[in-house]
Amino acid sequence: MAYDLEEQEQLATLKAWWNKYGDxxxxxxxxxxxxxxxxxxxxxxxxxxxxxxxxxxxxxxxxxxxxxxxxxxxxxxxxxxxxxxxxxxxxxxxxxxxxxxxxxxxxxxxxxxxxxxxxxxDAEYKALARIRLAGVLLDEKAHDDALKVLAADMPPSFAAAAADRKGDILAAQNKLEDARAAWKLALDKTDEKNPARQLIQLKLDAVGGAPKAA
Incomplete structure (x- = not known):
């Protein structure tokens, strides 16, 4: 009987709690x-x-x-x-x-x-698209538009490729001093073991080597 009373009290407590918090x-x-x-x-x-x-x-x-x-x-x-x-x-x-x-x-x-x-x-895909689009515009001789495309911020891993493409565009505009600076930056940003360094160096040498010191 004591157990029944205790169980009834627990049920009553639970019922009261549910009435209060059930909803x-x-x-x-x-x-x-x-x-x-x-x-x-x-x-x-x-x-x-x-x-x-x-x-x-x-x-x-x-x-x-x-x-x-x-x-x-x-x-x-x-x-x-x-x-x-x-x-x-x-x-x-x-x-x-x-x-x-x-x-x-x-x-x-x-x-x-x-x-x-x-x-x-993804910033990487966008950067790659910018560099390729600048190349297409360079081929069309839309040099100013190409430079605008490259003006956006890009991930550090694309800095060398962007500088290299910028150098191509500036050289096409006959801005050789600026082109040398861009290719020098591209060379500095390119890993020593990267085969792309050879092509960048060839372009840099073709316009007189490293840019003049300020």
Missing amino acids: LVTWLLIAALAGYAAWSGWNYYQRNQATQAALLYDELQKAVSAKDNARVLRAAGDMQNKFGRTAYAQMAALAAAKTAWESKDAAAAKAQLQWVIDNGR
Whole structure:
């Protein structure tokens, strides 16, 4: 009987507690379950997006291998429209720009590189797109536009490539002193074991070697 009374007291206490806090606990539980469901759904969406983007990128690579510029550009456009927030979209645009350039479609190449600059989520891809776009503009003799493209901040790992391209543009403008300074900076930023140093040194020597001291 004592046990029954004690159990009844516990039940009464629990009932009183539930009457006081039951609604709050219910709403907290609902919120927790909703949050978990949203988190699980988002992770599933992200995985699904990545899987589909990978498949489309594989198709784009096949088109690149076939040198089918029109097909590559269609795949890149689909990637940007459907999976523009993924890294695959940036890689696809860079690949499409290269194929377009090799197909002598400069307008498409510039458009793809500009897409990466405007919409890319990774600083490295954006920097690579800027350097390549500056090269396209250099070929078109749009020197001032090319220099503007390179004027943006870039990751340190791209400093040498950007300075090298800047030197090319300045040399094309016959600004040899500025070109020497740019190539000297590119040489200073390039690792000693990097084969690119030889080409930079050749260009630097071709315009009279290191720039004059201030």
